[in-house]
Amino acid sequence: MLPFRIPIREWVSGAVDYLSTQFSVIFDSISDLVLFLVDNFKDGLLALHPLVLIVIIGLITYRMAGLTMAIVAVFGLFIVENIGLWIAFNETLALVLSAEVFVIVLGLPLGILAAGSDRFNSLIRPILDFMQTMPAFVYLIPAVMFFGLGLVPGVIATFVFAIPPLIRLTNLGIRQVPKELIEASDAFGATRTQKLLKVQMPVALPTVMAGVNQSIMLGLSMVVIAAMIGAGGLGADVLRGISRLQVGQGFEAGLAVVILAIILDRITAGFGQMKKAK
Amino acid sequence: MSAIEVKNLSKIFGPRPERAFKLLEEGMSKEDVQKKLGLVIGVYDISFKVESGEVFVIMGLSGSGKSTLERLLNRLHDPTRGSIIINGEDVTKMDQKELIQFRRKAFSGMVFQNFAILPHRTVLGNVEFGLELHGVDKEKRQKRAQEVIEVVGLQGYENSYPSELSGGMQQRVGLARGLALDADILLMDEAFSALDPLIRREMQDELLELQTKMKKTIIFVTHDLDEAFKIGDRIAILKDGQMVQLGTAEEIIVNPKDDYVKAFVEGLDRTGVFTAGTIMQPLKATAHVNDGLNTVLHKIRRAGLSSMFLVDSQRILHGYLKADEVATEVKKDSVDEKKTPNPSLIHTSETVHPDTQLTDVINLYSESTGPIAVVDGNNKLLGVIVRGAIIAALSKGYKPEDNGSADQTTTEEKVE
Ligand SMILES: Nc1ncnc2c1ncn2[C@@H]1O[C@H](COP(=O)(O)OP(=O)(O)OP(=O)(O)O)[C@@H](O)[C@H]1O
Numbered sequence: 001m002l003p004f005r006i007p008i009r010e011w012v013s014g015a016v017d018y019l020s021t022q023f024s025v026i027f028d029s030i031s032d033l034v035l036f037l038v039d040n041f042k043d044g045l046l047a048l049h050p051l052v053l054i055v056i057i058g059l060i061t062y063r064m065a066g067l068t069m070a071i072v073a074v075f076g077l078f079i080v081e082n083i084g085l086w087i088a089f090n091e092t093l094a095l096v097l098s099a100e101v102f103v104i105v106l107g108l109p110l111g112i113l114a115a116g117s118d119r120f121n122s123l124i125r126p127i128l129d130f131m132q133t134m135p136a137f138v139y140l141i142p143a144v145m146f147f148g149l150g151l152v153p154g155v156i157a158t159f160v161f162a163i164p165p166l167i168r169l170t171n172l173g174i175r176q177v178p179k180e181l182i183e184a185s186d187a188f189g190a191t192r193t194q195k196l197l198k199v200q201m202p203v204a205l206p207t208v209m210a211g212v213n214q215s216i217m218l219g220l221s222m223v224v225i226a227a228m229i230g231a232g233g234l235g236a237d238v239l240r241g242i243s244r245l246q247v248g249q250g251f252e253a254g255l256a257v258v259i260l261a262i263i264l265d266r267i268t269a270g271f272g273q274m275k276k277a278k
Numbered sequence: 279m280s281a282i283e284v285k286n287l288s289k290i291f292g293p294r295p296e297r298a299f300k301l302l303e304e305g306m307s308k309e310d311v312q313k314k315l316g317l318v319i320g321v322y323d324i325s326f327k328v329e330s331g332e333v334f335v336i337m338g339l340s341g342s343g344k345s346t347l348e349r350l351l352n353r354l355h356d357p358t359r360g361s362i363i364i365n366g367e368d369v370t371k372m373d374q375k376e377l378i379q380f381r382r383k384a385f386s387g388m389v390f391q392n393f394a395i396l397p398h399r400t401v402l403g404n405v406e407f408g409l410e411l412h413g414v415d416k417e418k419r420q421k422r423a424q425e426v427i428e429v430v431g432l433q434g435y436e437n438s439y440p441s442e443l444s445g446g447m448q449q450r451v452g453l454a455r456g457l458a459l460d461a462d463i464l465l466m467d468e469a470f471s472a473l474d475p476l477i478r479r480e481m482q483d484e485l486l487e488l489q490t491k492m493k494k495t496i497i498f499v500t501h502d503l504d505e506a507f508k509i510g511d512r513i514a515i516l517k518d519g520q521m522v523q524l525g526t527a528e529e530i531i532v533n534p535k536d537d538y539v540k541a542f543v544e545g546l547d548r549t550g551v552f553t554a555g556t557i558m559q560p561l562k563a564t565a566h567v568n569d570g571l572n573t574v575l576h577k578i579r580r581a582g583l584s585s586m587f588l589v590d591s592q593r594i595l596h597g598y599l600k601a602d603e604v605a606t607e608v609k610k611d612s613v614d615e616k617k618t619p620n621p622s623l624i625h626t627s628e629t630v631h632p633d634t635q636l637t638d639v640i641n642l643y644s645e646s647t648g649p650i651a652v653v654d655g656n657n658k659l660l661g662v663i664v665r666g667a668i669i670a671a672l673s674k675g676y677k678p679e680d681n682g683s684a685d686q687t688t689t690e691e692k693v694e
């Protein structure tokens with residue numbers, strides 16, 4: 001209809017170019033930080049003998065989700081080790097955990113801010129909607145442009161994809177704290193910080209933990225996609241299975257992702273309910 | 279100095295609330311103002327004083343502004359107009375920081391209808407909450423919390439979570455959380471309204487008993503007249519955000535200021551089932567016409583009364599004797615203590631018949647200075663009217679068979 005094409009793609013790539021050259025220091029330090037985290041997680045996990053790690057994860061699962069789940073977890077981990085995916089499994093775990101660290105460090109304060117200010121909330125809500133409806137693949141491009149190929153853009157893309165539910169649910173959890181509890185803490189002379197730490201956050205905790213749970217699950221769903229830009233781990237095995245039409249290998253890697261998902265899901269879900277069950 | 283002094287206090291909800299005043303001053307009703315301006319009148323032009331140690335009840339129908347008024351006192355709501363002086367300081371002028379300090383200093387927190395205790399904390403953790411906020415160190419605050427837990431009868435439940443407790447127990451936690459603090463003023467908003475009637479009465483009695491020891495200034499919100507009369511030294515009745523009457527239970531029963539208040543008082547005995555006979559209390563002791571002064575005094579003292587009816591062997595009423603007068607008489611050297619009281623000591627008593635209607639009893643009660651005797655057609659003494667029984671009769675919970683109920687000890691002052 002128009003005589004010319006609106007140059008969205010030029011704008012975006014221009015902006016990305018500009019940012020990545022002008023702020024290379026920032027991107028480099030972010031990159032270093034991500035690598036530092038992922039490497040430490042990975043090295044830490046792999047430093048343990050598989051059997052030891054299986055027992056540890058089994059115990060945590062037992063504590064959070066009961067005996068049945070613990071047995072399922074141990075059995076699943078045993079299979080993963082047995083089919084030779086142990087290292088890839090831990091790489092993926094390290095990636096997801098690193099992304100989750102960033103999600104929590106940034107998502108919690110943003111959620112708290114959103115709960116405290118209607119203005120800020122209405123400002124970030126459309127951004128969060130946008131982030132969640134955008135196909136996950138789209139995050140790969142800027143991530144690659146800013147951070148190159150490899151693990152780092154994988155973690156960053158996972159982070160961007162996974163942060164909205166934590167912000168949303170932290171916001172929701174705090175807003176749902178009964179009005180009388182807020183009035184009570186005010187009436188007893190609580191400061192803002194006291195109110196947040198002693199009343200709002202503890203009462204909102206189950207909802208916040210649901211946010212953590214959701215963001216981890218979303219992060220896991222990014223594993224295969226992140227592998228497309230070289231993030232490695234189980235995703236890489238899945239991709240290899242697909243591209244070489246090795247259904248068996250692909251299935252094994254997929255199964256390992258599912259096992260990881262089940263374990264992480266049960267542990268984080270259990271954490272949200274722990275206080276109540278007591 | 280009064281503990282609390284409220285002057286011309288108003289709270290209007292909505293944008294640019296000042297707009298409401300002109301219309302209100304012209305006498306427009308709450309409803310019309312809301313229709314016209316979209317502003318809600320929470321509280322309008324209320325003034326009163328509360329003395330230290332007083333139990334001050336705020337009563338009214340739902341939406342009449344009780345909670346709003348109470349929340350203005352500690353500024354959970356900011357007033358639109360008017361002043362609130364508490365312990366000599368103007369609360370309305372404080373900034374946020376001063377306000378937090380002031381709440382800690384002046385208020386023992388607040389007790390809520392839905393308890394508002396923290397679900398993630400144990401009973402102990404909840405009771406020490408206030409002290410924790412105020413920065414009291416752990417050992418000290420837990421010791422104090424433990425003491426208060428025993429006062430409200432929750433020992434053994436220190437480590438239970440609220441979800442494991444019954445409503446009554448949860449409200450004990452809510453009450454203990456306030457009592458753990460030393461501050462003078464305790465705010466209670468429908469604190470017992472969510473409890474079932476039996477537990478509710480029990481809590482009321484306990485609060486009264488506690489109050490005799492701790493002497494806090496309690497601002498108690500309720501929509502229940504019975505509760506108001508039972509607990510309050512004075513009662514403020516609100517209607518559409520305005521205070522229509524302020525007074526003691528007697529003043530309100532006897533002299534309801536307008537139809538709204540009258541409806542409260544009368545509505546409670548619309549059936550007219552209560553008569554002097556159904557609410558009268560049995561007599562603890564009577565003096566006999568042949569009793570010597572010394573015996574009379576002894577009887578009066580033993581029964582712990584301030585006056586006593588005088589009857590003969592047919593239990594025909596001859597009048598009543600006042601404790602202080604008998605005591606003075608006995609002290610006089612010239613008097614023979616074995617002698618029966620001389621006629622000047624015997625006062626004529628107001629009497630009613632068993633089938634006298636409650637409203638008439640109330641009128642008589644308010645006018646008389648002495649005790650009211652219930653007598654039959656032959657002037658034979660049957661019982662006595664006490665304040666507690668009148669108030670109980672006005673409330674729904676009263677059962678006529680309840681004669682000689684626990685109320686007697688706390689409310690008999692007029693007969694005594
Ligand atoms: N935060 C608020 N914003 C707007 N209007 C309010 C607010 N709080 C109370 N109101 C209004 O103020 C009026 C008085 O309410 P309030 O809660 O003080 O009544 P109440 O006497 O405590 O009633 P109840 O017995 O139902 O608790 C009501 O009309 C209510 O709708």
Ligand SMILES: [Mg+2]
Pocket residue numbers: 344345346467468
């Ligand atoms: Mg209320």
